[in-house]
Amino acid sequence: MSQEDMRFETLMKEQMVQGEDGHFVAPLPLKDPDSQFPNNRIMAEQRLASLRRRLLSQPRLKEEYQAYMQDMLDKGYAEAVPDDERCRDDGKVWYVTHHGVYSQTKQKLRVVFDCSGEFQGCSLNNQLMQGPDVSNNLCGILTRFRKERIGITCDVKGMFNQVRVAPEDRDLIRFLWWENGDMRREPSEYRMTTHLFGASSSPACAMSALNKTADQYEEVFGSDAADFIRRDFYVDDGLTSTTEEKSSVQLVKDTISMCSSGGFELHKFTSNCPEVVASVPESRRAKSLEHVDISERTVIEHALGMKWNLQEDSFHINTDISVKPTTRRGILSMVSSLYDPLGWVAPFTLLGKNIVKQLCCDGRDWDEPVPDHVEPPWEEWKTDLKQIADISIPRSLSADH
Template sequence: MADIAKMYRQIWVDERDTQWQCIFWRPTSQQPLTTYQLQTVTYGTSCAPYLAVKCLQQLAIDEAKTYPIGSKITLSDFYVDNLISGAASIGEVIEIKNQTINLLNCAGFPLRKFASNVSEIVADISPEDKEETIRFHDTEFVKTLGLKWSPVEDCFLFHLVADNGVKTTKRSILSKLASFFDPIGLLNPLIVTCKILMQQLWKLKSPWDDEVPPGIKVHWELFNKQLPLLQTLKIPRYASIDIDTKLHAFADASTKAYGACVYAAWSDAYGEHSSLLCAKSRVAPTKEITLPRLELCAALMAAELMSAVNNILNLPDANVYCWSDSTIALAWIAGEQSRWNVFVANRVAKIQQLTKTFSWNHVPTDQNPADIVSRGACASELLQNTLWWHGPEFIQLSCDYWPSAVHVSQNELPEQRLQRTALIAIPTSDFISKHKYVNSYMKLLRIFAYVSRFIRGCRKQSSVNDCINISAPEMDEALELICRHIQIFHFQKTSTPLRLENNIATQS
């Protein structure tokens, strides 16, 4: 690791813009004020971070052919002016260091505050350009983007102290919660415990500076008393990331909170290993919500977290797995989003989009490390919790030893969208349908035969038949009439052109 010395002051501002960076200055109060124009990027202006980062990126692009490794590292491993990088061997890291130093020197960006977990890598760096170490409890550490990192032991440290003698109020609890700096969520079970207490105080509308209720006070004092135990906690930094590394994201929810955590699993000459990479949590909404819905929110958080991690590590999609102990949430994710109500459908759509190339699996609750995030924990519970720091044992094994899948019938799931059927009546000119209540085929033929006989008599096309009974030819004629009208009604597109052609042929 290293950072750029006075990064903003190494970048010139266009002369046309320096008039907007004016300051008044005089060495003594007796001398008149003098106006100066700052010619470099100035800390505090809204454009300063963009200008600084953009110059660094443009430098890496311009020098990519000369320093290919340094260019790649500059584009991917810098956070503003802080460099944190690594490689699989000492020789590769030394090459990264040399190329990055030379590339940045092309534009006057000197690197300083070097530190490494291998002293050989920074052996040629002058003492004044090395990061100053801080000694605490027989351990030397440096600050890395706010985290305490011991280069010698290659582990992360946390220094949290108890607030002894401080009145337990909503303000003091919030102040302590704000003092926790854990950007990757290694201590998330502790932080979510504080968040749950704060939510309870918020529901009670407790005043800021009044003593909290006794039940919350006892819980907080026990939590606060155990914070110094974390000073003995040492979290290994190293996790082997290569094409064979597998990523596992776990999700879980309780009525109080929900969360997700991501683990890396790999193997080497010393055996099988796994390690916690990051975690995230959120308290449950104050509005009442069902547990399956919270489980689905946790699954969405796991999908977002895994997508962000894999975008950085860029591992094959076949090596990425997502886990949940909720069979309902897994069935929702596996189903078609249009089947569910709006709340479920929206989240299922996002999950399916983020994890379309990943696989979702079921994990028993007792083997789900995200369960610790959703319920919270105190320092004593977290210190020796192997499930939290390394995940369940099965992620270090082949997929043959993984938990078996649990199937739920899609028809038995809640939150299914109601299927409404509308019956529409369309008026029709089919005169045959008007006789639908005639339940005898022969009776229908006789009705049409008598009507035909009456029409012929009115048109004087035949003599009046004194015989009451219908003859066989009249029955055949009635059947032909019925069939003709049925065909004309149901095959209009075909029958109309045929009738026109027939009329034309008859006239000609």
């Protein structure tokens, strides 16, 4: 690790504590604790005015944005700045702007806080230590997920928001919004109480808290649950495989309890084993499994981006790729969008990459139409892409599967 990463680790070790509600509290890991921030409220006001115009022109976005912000306040992820603290001017106040984006797959709104926004050459992310990359290896997790006959996946609900920010640092993550979402009023000042999606330090802070949960409660809930958390979580997604039903049910129970002790809630559980699914409360299952018997109906879920057919217990390559213009940029975009972390269709992907390479060697501009001799192999690649969806790869490598 770099010197900065070691400083981050020391800071988390010394100052991360567990609150009375079970959630861990961690400071914002500033590169220089004595750094001064310029007053960027005017930038926040301008961005909010632009957001207001956008919300007024898009009724659906407005309704969902207001609901999202109110839900965040109701859950305590953010709080109003007290009147006697609003005029604080000691270089320790920073306003984070925000905007809404929809995920391409679920069309669900997420409000993103722009911690990279600059004012007078300063931004919050520039002042934060990113922390070491403590994520587990993606291929390692997927390979272990294939080891045994019973597969289990889950997800940490709102992972970043489950780790609190130390009270003395919360004025560095202020934001402007309207009380009760009423845009006819003057904007009010709020501040986050949790680590937020958009801050460069949030992933490392959240992983530190999750790993600390495993270390702290291993003796209470067992080493199997602790090892699952430490080795087989890729940020907020957990995947593991087990040998038999009884131990699987116990593992799920212990892992839920262990995470709950650290302020984390596990949900969206899936499994190819009906006994495991039945042992999980419906509120903690993936939506597709809330009222479904997987032995009678085909259910497709996702495991770290891979399509997982629970009934057949098989993987399928996701080929839902948007068609792009036949240009160097469009071809590169489509080839790069084919997600195949274990390299099952690498020979096919290589054909697409070879077309991109040829266009690069020819000196073609990014948005220039491709020459005539490139179109036939590219059209053939797109046609074959549809057939890739029919490939089925057994998930389990167990001999007794």
